[in-house]
Amino acid sequence: MATLWTLQQLHYSPSFARKDSAKQLGCRIVATFYYSGNCWKRTSACKTHRKFVLRAYSHPPPVKSSGDGGGAEFDNDNKSVVPAVPDEAIMVNCNNNEYPQQKPKRPHEDMPQSLVFKLQATVASLPPVIFSMKRHFSASFTLGLCAAATLLLFVMRSYASRKSNHSRPGSVADLVRRGQLRSDRRGISTPLKYDDPFNNPMVKVGKSNSTVEMCGRVYKLAPVTLTKEQQAIHQKRRSRAYQWKRPQVFLKEGDSIPPDVDPDTVRWIPANHPFATTASDIDEDLAQNNVYQKHGVPFRIKAEHEALQKKLEALQNEQKLDKLVIDAGAAKDFERPFKSPLKAEDQIVDKGPLNGQMGSKQPNSDPVHKSHRSASEEMQNP
Amino acid sequence: MISLQPLTNPKASALYSSSLIPPNPFFHSLKTLKPPTPYLKPFPRIQSILQYNRKPQLAGETPRVVVITSGKGGVGKTTTTANVGLSLARLGFSVVAIDADVGLRNLDLLLGLENRVNYTVVEVLNGDCRLDQALVRDKRWSNFELLCISKPRSKLPIGFGGKALTWLVEALKDREEGAPDFILIDCPAGIDAGFITAITPANEAVLVTTPDITSLRDADRVTGLLECDGIRDIKMIVNRVRTDMIRGEDMMSVLDVQEMLGLALLGVIPEDAEVIRSTNRGYPLVLNKPPTLAGLAFEQAAWRLVEQDSMQAVMVEEEPKKRGWFSFFGG
Numbered sequence: 001m002a003t004l005w006t007l008q009q010l011h012y013s014p015s016f017a018r019k020d021s022a023k024q025l026g027c028r029i030v031a032t033f034y035y036s037g038n039c040w041k042r043t044s045a046c047k048t049h050r051k052f053v054l055r056a057y058s059h060p061p062p063v064k065s066s067g068d069g070g071g072a073e074f075d076n077d078n079k080s081v082v083p084a085v086p087d088e089a090i091m092v093n094c095n096n097n098e099y100p101q102q103k104p105k106r107p108h109e110d111m112p113q114s115l116v117f118k119l120q121a122t123v124a125s126l127p128p129v130i131f132s133m134k135r136h137f138s139a140s141f142t143l144g145l146c147a148a149a150t151l152l153l154f155v156m157r158s159y160a161s162r163k164s165n166h167s168r169p170g171s172v173a174d175l176v177r178r179g180q181l182r183s184d185r186r187g188i189s190t191p192l193k194y195d196d197p198f199n200n201p202m203v204k205v206g207k208s209n210s211t212v213e214m215c216g217r218v219y220k221l222a223p224v225t226l227t228k229e230q231q232a233i234h235q236k237r238r239s240r241a242y243q244w245k246r247p248q249v250f251l252k253e254g255d256s257i258p259p260d261v262d263p264d265t266v267r268w269i270p271a272n273h274p275f276a277t278t279a280s281d282i283d284e285d286l287a288q289n290n291v292y293q294k295h296g297v298p299f300r301i302k303a304e305h306e307a308l309q310k311k312l313e314a315l316q317n318e319q320k321l322d323k324l325v326i327d328a329g330a331a332k333d334f335e336r337p338f339k340s341p342l343k344a345e346d347q348i349v350d351k352g353p354l355n356g357q358m359g360s361k362q363p364n365s366d367p368v369h370k371s372h373r374s375a376s377e378e379m380q381n382p
Numbered sequence: 383m384i385s386l387q388p389l390t391n392p393k394a395s396a397l398y399s400s401s402l403i404p405p406n407p408f409f410h411s412l413k414t415l416k417p418p419t420p421y422l423k424p425f426p427r428i429q430s431i432l433q434y435n436r437k438p439q440l441a442g443e444t445p446r447v448v449v450i451t452s453g454k455g456g457v458g459k460t461t462t463t464a465n466v467g468l469s470l471a472r473l474g475f476s477v478v479a480i481d482a483d484v485g486l487r488n489l490d491l492l493l494g495l496e497n498r499v500n501y502t503v504v505e506v507l508n509g510d511c512r513l514d515q516a517l518v519r520d521k522r523w524s525n526f527e528l529l530c531i532s533k534p535r536s537k538l539p540i541g542f543g544g545k546a547l548t549w550l551v552e553a554l555k556d557r558e559e560g561a562p563d564f565i566l567i568d569c570p571a572g573i574d575a576g577f578i579t580a581i582t583p584a585n586e587a588v589l590v591t592t593p594d595i596t597s598l599r600d601a602d603r604v605t606g607l608l609e610c611d612g613i614r615d616i617k618m619i620v621n622r623v624r625t626d627m628i629r630g631e632d633m634m635s636v637l638d639v640q641e642m643l644g645l646a647l648l649g650v651i652p653e654d655a656e657v658i659r660s661t662n663r664g665y666p667l668v669l670n671k672p673p674t675l676a677g678l679a680f681e682q683a684a685w686r687l688v689e690q691d692s693m694q695a696v697m698v699e700e701e702p703k704k705r706g707w708f709s710f711f712g713g
Contacts, residue, residue, distance in 0.1 A: 202673050211701060215675045219625070219697035224647060226640050234644025235609060242606030247578055250540045267575060269540055275485035275532065276575045280539035282508055287542060290509040291549040294558070299509030 252278045437474060438688035440563060442585075445478075447551055447565045448687070449584035451608070453600030455571030457592045458621040461657060463568040464492040464666045465677065466588075469684030471526035472668065475563035478517065478554055481530045482547065482580035483570040484538045494664025495520065495528050503531040504538060507546055513553050522669065527562075531579075540575045544582030551583040564687075573607060581608060586615035588648055588687070592622045593634040598642055605643065617648035617692060619683055624653045625700045636696045646692035649683025651676050 204213040212219050247267030249258070254271075255278075257263055269278050280287075290299050297305070440446075450463045460483070467479045480503075481489035490496040501516040520526040529550070532538050547567070555561040567584060570576035581587070587608050591601040601618070608616055620636050627633035634642075636650050654676035660667045667677035668684075686692060 202678060212697065214678055214697075215673070217675070218701040220699040220701055221695040222637060222698040224640065224692075224694050224696060225637065226644065226646070230641075231644050231646070238602065238606035238609055242603060242610060244607050244610040246611050247575075250543075250575065267540075267578065269575060273537075273575075275537055276540040276543070277537040278539070278541050280541055282539075284542050284545070286509070287507040287539075287546065288549050291506055291513060291546065291553050292556075293509075293512050294514070294556075295512075298511050298515075301510065303509070 250276075250278050438685050440475065440688055441690040444563050445551065445555060445561045445565045446563065446586065447567065447584045448586050448588055449482075449567040449569050449581050449613075450588045450590060451569035451577065451581065451604055452571065452590040452597070453573065453604035454591075454597045457590050457597050458619075458651070458657075459571070459590050460488050460492055460568055461661065461667075462588065462590050462619055462621065462651075462680070462683075463489055463566050465668045465680035466684045466687065467564070467566050468493075468520075468523060468526060468666045469668045469681045470564050470566075470688065471520070471523035472681075473684065473688065474525075475688065476525040476527075476560070477564045477566060478527045478529060478562045479566045479568065480547070480550070481528065481568045482576065483568055484532050484543075484576045484579070485534070486570065487530055487532070487534065489568050490518075490528060490530060491664060492661055492666065493520065493528060496664070499528070499530050499533075502533055502536070503529065503546060503550065504533065504536050506550075507539070513550065514557075538579070540579065543575065543579035547579060548583045573604065577604075577607075581611055581613065584613055587613050587617075589616055589618040589643075589645060590621055591618055591639065591643070593620060593628075593636065593639050595634075598634075598639065602643055605645065615690075616645055617687075618643060618645040619649045619651060620647070621651045622653045623650050625697065629699055635698060637698070647696065648686055648692060649679055650693065650696055651679045651683070652697075 202215050206212060206218070210221050212221060245262070245264045248265040249261050250267045250269050251257065252271055253268050257266055269276050282290075286299065293299070296302075450459050450466070452459050460481075463479055463481075467477045470477045479489060479493075481487045483489070490499050495518050498518045501511040503516065505511045506513050506516050516529055518528040518530075520528065531547075551565060554565060565583075567580050569580040589601050589605060589608075591597045605616055618640075620639050623636060624633055628635045636647065640647060652675050654667070654674055656667060656670065656674040657676055660670065667674055668681050670677050673681075
């Protein structure tokens with residue numbers, strides 16, 4: 001990126017000299033590591049350092065030149081880009097500590113002259129820098145703009161990341177923000193109880209006792225004028241208007257009224273009533289007992305449990321019987337060679353209902369079949 | 383509606399003694415705590431109807447079985463049940479709310495307990511569960527319990543539906559932890575079998591109505607049926623009252639409603655948009671913070687229900703609030 005002119009002038013800057021020493025030190029460290037570690041993969045990194053070092057040192061004062069190839073090349077060819085230097089040359093420099101930059105530090109006697117020289121060089125370098133700035137104003141402006149944009153982007157990203165960290169992904173607030181959770185939780189939300197139901201500051205009585213202030217609004221009060229007599233008059237009116245007897249019997253439409261029931265107290269429930277039914281699979285006494293039950297297993301749960309128990313027992317019995325039947329069949333199989341083939345086929349057909357496939361043709365004489373059928377009936381009517 | 387200052391406060395006691403509080407003319411109860419009345423002024427007088435600064439004295443025998451009914455649908459029975467029930471629980475009384483709306487139950491939704499209803503009365507009757515398993519305890523106020531009578535798709539055997547509720551009340555009386563102070567029954571709309579079932583075990587009724595003629599006609603009819611059934615203690619709550627419409631004579635006033643029905647007033651609930659919000663949230667109004675106007679009115683109605691009291695003064699008109707000198711500057 002550096003222009004040729006800057007390459008020429010760089011070594012005169014004292015600040016750059018300090019940088020050079022740092023880079024040199026870095027290069028030295030890298031080179032040392034390179035040799036001690038015998039790690040060939042680090043070659044490229046070391047090369048990079050060396051190139052940089054070469055650029056920094058590529059124009060030492062001619063007097064201090066140690067005669068290495070890099071410096072000579074740069075002196076000879078100022079207008080060209082610094083060529084890559086072979087590794088060996090740099091390595092020699094590193095090992096022998098013969099960097100050109102180290103040499104200017106040693107002669108303390110040349111300090112005033114070098115300072116003057118540097119000052120002159122600095123002064124001489126300034127106008128061309130400005131000139132170059134002016135000359136490359138658009139490029140610098142673009143560069144600055146890019147840098148500012150990058151900085152802005154970085155700041156925004158860091159701000160966004162900090163904000164996202166602050167919202168804690170997965171928290172309730174985050175879930176509400178993403179629409180996964182409703183903000184107002186129902187049912188088990190924490191109670192919002194205002195302080196004391198017996199000391200409500202939202203209701204204030206006016207001084208004249210004819211106004212009241214509730215929630216910041218003032219209302220006039222009017223006395224209630226309803227008297228007991230008026231109330232009794234209304235009750236009489238209603239009792240005349242609405243002759244009603246509470247229904248005592250609920251019947252399905254189409255049913256006949258029992259003889260001892262007042263027809264006025266019958267409530268007719270249509271068969272397709274949406275929520276009421278006259279039919280109930282449970283009798284009244286049992287329902288009352290169920291309501292009054294305080295402890296223990298509820299009635300139906302108990303009944304279902306017992307029914308399941310019976311089923312299980314029946315199934316276990318059935319399995320035992322099946323085993324017996326299979327044994328009997330096996331015995332018959334053993335007997336088969338002693339009977340005619342036609343008779344054997346009949347026996348096979350008869351054997352079917354034993355496995356529950358043809359129940360209607362089952363002869364009643366077989367005790368095994370009898371027990372099997374009784375078990376299945378128990379299952380249907382527990 | 384007036385709230386008294388604390389009794390311990392000398393200022394308040396002065397107000398209390400001079401605020402002319404006669405005993406309730408309609409419902410006398412020995413258990414109801416009535417403040418002393420040194421002297422009485424002739425009418426018109428405005429009674430202080432609510433004392434927030436003390437716990438209300440429970441009047442009547444427990445459990446008080448109160449059916450909340452209306453006749454017409456959509457006037458706010460379920461809202462009233464939820465809010466009065468939770469207000470009673472907040473006041474320290476144990477409450478069991480029974481949703482007797484067989485076909486269209488909504489009380490569980492209003493209370494936000496819809497996910498916790500597993501068993502209902504139908505299951506109890508069938509022996510699928512015990513009664514204590516069907517009671518849903520509210521976690522916000524543990525002395526409030528909900529009991530639904532049936533699931534939306536199940537049918538109630540109406541042959542002993544009314545008897546079943548009576549059994550329930552008896553069973554709740556005999557509970558080991560003691561009988562509840564209040565059993566509130568949310569009655570379904572109409573005068574069908576559900577209504578008959580719901581009013582069976584009730585000793586007193588709260589009639590919810592709105593100040594419009596359709597609601598009033600149904601309310602009058604239902605009141606007649608309740609009286610025929612032997613329920614004499616009937617009070618009404620006038621819901622969705624708009625003072626601005628009353629002022630413009632576009633709505634009947636509460637006093638007009640009372641004149642038409644001839645019932646004692648338990649409460650006047652102003653129209654409040656917060657009702658819909660709280661319904662949707664499953665969070666009753668009376669638990670809102672800050673309290674809303676309707677929530678306060680429900681709380682006062684609950685207070686009166688405990689003491690078997692009724693309103694002696696109603697809000698009729700809204701006055702502009704007097705502002706100070708610095709109100710221009712927001713003071």
